[in-house]
Structures are given as C-alpha cells and as structure tokens.
Amino acid sequence: MTTTAPHTPDQVAEQLAGRILEAGLGAFELLTIGLGDRLGLYRGLAAGPATAPELAARTGVDARYVREWCEQQATAAILDVDDPAAAPDQRRYTLPMGAEAVLLDPDSPANVLPLAGFxxxxxxxxxxxxxxxxxxxxxxYADYGVHHAQGGFNRAAYTGRLVSEWLPAVPDLEAALRAGGSVAELGCGVGWAAIALARGFPAATVDAFDVDPASVEAARRNAAEAGVADRVRFVVADVTDPALTGDHAGVLAFEMIHDLADPVAALRTARRLTHGPVVVMDENAADEFAVPGGPLDRLFYAASVLHCLPVGRCTEPSAATGTVMRPATLRRYAAEAGFTGVVDLPIADPMFRFYRLEG
Incomplete structure (x- = not known):
C-alpha cells in the first residue's frame, strides 16, 4: 500500500499546476536547444565568444533570430553573457566550460542533446x-523519424562501454570475437553498437539487422565514416522472420525486444543464429510496479506511452510489452522461445539491465 502526506484540494492544485508549468518550460527550452544544435549555433560559439551579429556571420543564420536565441539561452543560464546591460548587438555570449560535453560531443556520456529529437x-x-x-x-516506427535521436542517445554508451565494460561480463563471447568470430545484432538501429564492436575487435565481423530502411541506410554511412564497413554488414530484415538463420558466436539484442509485436519470435531467431550466448539489454525496469517512481521510471513510462507501446502494437496479435519490460516478462518470453536459462549479468548501469540467455 502506498501512503502519502495529506493535502487539501487547494494544495494539490497549486503543486500540480506548478509542476506542469515547470515541465512545459523545460519542454520549450529543450526545443530551443535542439534548434541551436540544428543551426550550428553551439558549434559556432565553440570557436570563441561572439556577439549575436558575429555568431550570425559565423553560422549563416539571420542576425535578428540569432539575437533572440542568444538572449533566450542566456536567460535560461545555458550561455554566459559578458554585460547584460550592453546594447543588444554588443553583448558577447560564451559557451561555458563543460557545456561542450553536453551539447557538442556525441561520444560524451553527458550528451543528452538527442532528447530534443524525441x-x-x-x-x-x-x-x-x-x-x-x-x-x-x-x-x-518510421513515422516517428526518431532513428537519429535514438542512435544518438545510446551512442556514448556503446562507444565508451560496450567493449571495455559490458562484453567482459560475457567472457566466452569476448574471447570468440578476439579470435575473429562473428556476432549478430538484432535491431541495430543506426549502427553504433555494431561499429563499436568492429572497432574493439579488429578481427571480428558483425551481421546487423533492422527492419527500418532509414536506420540501416544511416548505419551503413556511419560504418563507412568509421572505417569498418568491410567488417560490418547491415541488412534490412524482420528479425521475427523464421527464415533468418546463421551461425554466429553470439547474438546481441540491445534495447529492442520490448518494441516488438512478437518478442518471442525474435528470441527464437536469436536462438537460431548462434551456438553461443544471446545477450539482451533492455531498460532497467524494477522487478515490480511501485509509486512514486524515480526519474528513470518516469522516463521509461513516458517513452512507453508516447512511442514504444504504439510502435509495438502496429502488428496484431501483439504482446503489447511497452518500455517497462520487467525481468519476469523477459524470462517468460525467453522460456517460450525455447531457452532453458536466463542469467542476470553483473553489469552495473542505471539505465539498462543485461541478461544472458542460454540453452
């Protein structure tokens, strides 16, 4: 049973109105951050402090719009301004030290800029x-046009942690990849996990599958730019298709099982593709529903309401899992797919849980 402190109706109204106002303000400011990224304004300020006319000249953006954006960003304490009392076109704006990791470095763990895309x-x-x-x-899924934001949100984790922190928890798969084995990835998105694997294991090859053509096209471009296109094969494919077969050292299914109408069929595919472990990474959902939730619980449920559950219900019949796939649900899907064991991997991460499926 959940107990809360008593509130009068007036107190509830005041607190809820204030919370919604703050959330709306945050949403508006997040959109202005996304706009600044699209226009290259943060990149322009990374070259050094600038007045609005100087920043407009650097970026090729209209000066009056740049002035309004700079004033808004300074008001929101995202940019620094040297003299607020100066004439509007004489105020000099600065990107604070440390802000580049959040706004400009796609491989930084602090980069949450892709939230604007969502x-x-x-x-x-x-x-x-x-x-x-x-x-x-x-x-x-294609209607959302969110593949770049989704890929960007996970990119730093894949680039910085997949090879160095996550794969050591699966030592047999890690050894196989170091020896030049192959791995399959289901639901590869724009390819950052597959690219990280190819970079981290120079003798290994990766077969990566996704049903979204736009994601696969972007993944191929990313792999070419990373110099690993010769060892990563991106394929447009439905990972629930029983005709999909192979022989890999292992299979990875990162943050995608909960999006599928038929997660059991995808896990059966994973089982057909390998003689080794299947590693599932999904949101770090709690074992049981509880309220009030923390920030990550709120994020997961908001994503489920707006995106993951609607995507998963495009095909009927649907498991209608949603973002908040609890461990017991994954274990049930794995058993129905024919796996005989599910092991929680000892990987500490606030955002994700990791499972090894065997048998």
Missing part, C-alpha cells in the same frame, strides 16, 4: 498516437 518526434506524431489510443491500433 520531443520533436512526439509532436509530429501526436495525432496518430491519439488515434491509436482510441482504436487500439499502433503507430509505425
């Missing part, structure tokens, strides 16, 4: 989401 995406598809809620239907 917010933009939600606005684009909201009528379709509402329709899905009323009819019990779904919203196709």
């Amino acid at each position: 917010l933009e995406s939600a606005g684009r598809v909201m009528p379709a989401v509402e329709r899905a809620y009323r009819t019990g239907g779904g919203v196709p």
Whole structure:
C-alpha cells in the first residue's frame, strides 16, 4: 500500500499546476536547444565568444533570430553573457566550460542533446498516437523519424562501454570475437553498437539487422565514416522472420525486444543464429510496479506511452510489452522461445539491465 502526506484540494492544485508549468518550460527550452544544435549555433560559439551579429556571420543564420536565441539561452543560464546591460548587438555570449560535453560531443556520456529529437518526434506524431489510443491500433516506427535521436542517445554508451565494460561480463563471447568470430545484432538501429564492436575487435565481423530502411541506410554511412564497413554488414530484415538463420558466436539484442509485436519470435531467431550466448539489454525496469517512481521510471513510462507501446502494437496479435519490460516478462518470453536459462549479468548501469540467455 502506498501512503502519502495529506493535502487539501487547494494544495494539490497549486503543486500540480506548478509542476506542469515547470515541465512545459523545460519542454520549450529543450526545443530551443535542439534548434541551436540544428543551426550550428553551439558549434559556432565553440570557436570563441561572439556577439549575436558575429555568431550570425559565423553560422549563416539571420542576425535578428540569432539575437533572440542568444538572449533566450542566456536567460535560461545555458550561455554566459559578458554585460547584460550592453546594447543588444554588443553583448558577447560564451559557451561555458563543460557545456561542450553536453551539447557538442556525441561520444560524451553527458550528451543528452538527442532528447530534443524525441520531443520533436512526439509532436509530429501526436495525432496518430491519439488515434491509436482510441482504436487500439499502433503507430509505425518510421513515422516517428526518431532513428537519429535514438542512435544518438545510446551512442556514448556503446562507444565508451560496450567493449571495455559490458562484453567482459560475457567472457566466452569476448574471447570468440578476439579470435575473429562473428556476432549478430538484432535491431541495430543506426549502427553504433555494431561499429563499436568492429572497432574493439579488429578481427571480428558483425551481421546487423533492422527492419527500418532509414536506420540501416544511416548505419551503413556511419560504418563507412568509421572505417569498418568491410567488417560490418547491415541488412534490412524482420528479425521475427523464421527464415533468418546463421551461425554466429553470439547474438546481441540491445534495447529492442520490448518494441516488438512478437518478442518471442525474435528470441527464437536469436536462438537460431548462434551456438553461443544471446545477450539482451533492455531498460532497467524494477522487478515490480511501485509509486512514486524515480526519474528513470518516469522516463521509461513516458517513452512507453508516447512511442514504444504504439510502435509495438502496429502488428496484431501483439504482446503489447511497452518500455517497462520487467525481468519476469523477459524470462517468460525467453522460456517460450525455447531457452532453458536466463542469467542476470553483473553489469552495473542505471539505465539498462543485461541478461544472458542460454540453452
């Protein structure tokens, strides 16, 4: 049973109104951050402090719009300004030390800029989401146009931690890759995990599958730019297709099982593709529902309401899992797919849980 401190109706109204106002303000500011990224304004300020006209000249953006954006960013304490009392076009704006890790470095663990892309995406598809809620239907993943934001949000973890921290918890797969083995990845998105594997294991090869053509196209470009396109094969494929077979040292399914209408079929595919371990990484959902939730619980449920559950209900019948896939649910799916064991891997991460499926 959950107990809360008593509140009068007036107190509840005041607190809830204040919370919604603060959330709305944060959403608006996040969109202005996304706009600054799209226009190259943060990149322009990384070259050094600038007045609004100077920044406009550096970036090729209209000077009056740049002035408004700079004033807003300074008001929000995202940019520093040397003299607020100066004439508008004489104020000099600076990107604070440390801000580049958040706004400009895609491989920094602090880079949460892709959240702006998720917010933009939600606005684009909201009528379709509402329709899905009323009819019990779904919203196709491609309609969200969120593949770059999704890839960007996970990129730093894959680039910085997959090879050095996560794979050592699966020593037989790590050894096989060091010896030149192959690994399959289901739901590869724009390819950052596969690319990290190819970089970290120079003798290994990766077969990566995703049903979204735009994601696969982006993954191929990313692999070419990273210089590993000769060892990573990106394929447009439905990972629930029983015709998908192979013989790999292991299979990775990162943050994708909960999005599928038929997660059991995908796990059966994983089982067919390897004689070794299947590693599933998914959101770090608690064992049981509990309220109030922490920040990550709130993030997972918001993502589920707006994206993951509608995507997972595009095909019927659907498991309708949603983002918050609890460990017991994954274990049930694994057993139905024919696995005889599920082991929690000893990888500490606030965002994700890791499972090894065997048998």
